[in-house]
Amino acid sequence: MKVGIIGATGYGGIELIRLLSSHPFFHIYSIYSSSQEGMQLKDVYPHLSHEKWKLQDIDPVQIAKDVDLVFTATPSGISSQLVPDLIDAGVKVVDLSGDFRLKEEEVYEQWYKKPSAPTTYLNQAVYGLSEWFAEEVTSSSFIANPGCYPTATLLALAPLVKNGLIEEDSIIVDAKSGISGAGKGLSSATHYAETNENFKIYKVNQHQHIPEIEQVLTRWNGNIKPITFSTHLVPMTRGIMSTVYAKAKSDMTFEDLHALYLASYEGAPFVRVREKGKFPSTKEVCGSNYCDIGLAFDERTKRITVVAVIDNLVKGAAGQAIQNANIMMGYEQQTGLTFVPVYP
Template sequence: MKKAAIIGGTGYGAIELIRLLQLHKEIKVEKIISHSQHGEAIASIYPHLTDFIEEPMHELEIEKLQEEVDIVFFATPAGVAKEILPQFTNPNLQCIDLSGDLRLSSQTEYETWYGKDAATQQLLDKAVYGLSELYAEEIKQANLISNPGCFPTSALLGLAPALEHQIMSPQGISIDGKTGISGAGRTPTAKTHFSETNENVTPYKIGQHQHIPEIEEYLSDKAKTPITVAFTTHLIPMTRGLICTMYGQLAKKATTEEVIEIYQSYYENNPFVRIREAGVFPATKDVYASNFCDIGIHVDERSNQIIIAAAIDNLVKGAAGQAIQNANLMNGWEETMGLHTIPIYP
């Protein structure tokens, strides 16, 4: 059994890692690291963890940590992992970063969209983008994984087959994204205050969302041609869940049934992607608290468009679950280990 540490132990991503790793046969959470609350029991912050995690949270001691654990999950805000990772000297240590520090291959792009200094180019070049369904072979050979963002996970899984099979035109792609409030993290703000979000739908970061270059980079990689997308995000009054509805022009004549068949073939060996039948579309409740991505497809012959809806749980497939899926691939374990659970419903 491998020992794991979680750095950034009090955020929502970390809490989901703890919950899911309780089911894992090959990973044991050895240490939870918190900069601001080390020495405290995590159950004092999250009482639902009472009797599961008894050891208090630790302060980060890099030399000691890298000799005591085999896997490190970074559940930290942007800007933290890129400072800590270069200090690790153990070449066998497996690191999975849930933040956006290593997702973009270009330092300039990162600094433009995140407004922070980028990681070194050496670190960016070493990191493998951890979208399990699209880069499994690269992940299997890696020791450093950049876990995808929640919106890019939904958008890339939804769009990649259509672009790779040249069903959708690479020009004029539009993505309408909607997410629950947990996507904004645990720290409250005026925009996430109950009075502001309840019975309200709010577009935000129009044309400025940091996931735009991530979506474009990896869509371009899969399409083998430069892709630019129009991406609009909305905050929805629900705790968790995310859905992207995507629109593009058909590049060749196809029916809904034909496209669904292509998607089913594309993902036939990917246990966490479920393709809906014609006329059936996913809802966020269908994947609640699970690692599934559910995809529905419609070809609108009248407007010559293909419409794709992809739903995930932003904290699981969009964060912690995918991080564990990547750990499974890195270690040659069953990809579904610790993750193949029925979504919570209702």
């Protein structure tokens, strides 16, 4: 199957190229960039000097003629302008931006500070949290790939929220990300001198992933109240750790909690649940499509702690996008993604 990648020079785009290069069914036919068209990709990324790809201008009409499936790995505010033309032309799309995740235009504009895509296309997009919405992905041709923080956080919370086991107003999320999560663009916040040997909180109560997480949580349980969600920048390249706290509604044991998660993710090849007293670290999933989960239950406070780690560029972006594309096209979801984490 011929695929195209729009936004191929960003971190999400270049990770798509790395992963798709060894995919048995998806063939990278063309790559596109709005700012570096005409250049050879090897001139932008020398580690790809063995490849002959040339960056093409973004022309939705021509793209629709050339490829069967498009991954859009563009900054928010750009996909909303490009994707409708691709959808109308009959191309299958997996969008890695945040432009089609939120179902209400005014909510998107409030949190992203940009014009929203039209409601018609927002309604067509299926939210691709692969482990929980695979059935919808299977019957769709347009996937809104989840954000990196929401992926880790929702996988951590899903068994508790779907089964009504926690107080609806008790969710607190303490999340941390490597610097690549901010994208390739330069800013003072991601400058080496600002991030090296530094650890800082940002976008306190204002992160654009908050409504995305709440939208899915309330879909599972309409009584869920607004969450407390804090994000921190860690001086590392890759990785997200989402530590989630919630209060249990009734008495339980760790064994009950652990059994719930094992059962919930029994058929999920990319979610690995740790044993009692063992918690994952970001390095243990680096370069992979895994989400590793550790659990704790404090019988004294009745508070549940769930720790989820992912690689923000793989399970939090390109890897999950390919996982969704596999499901959409009827392939085994782990096709082209069965590689072990890079360690150390």
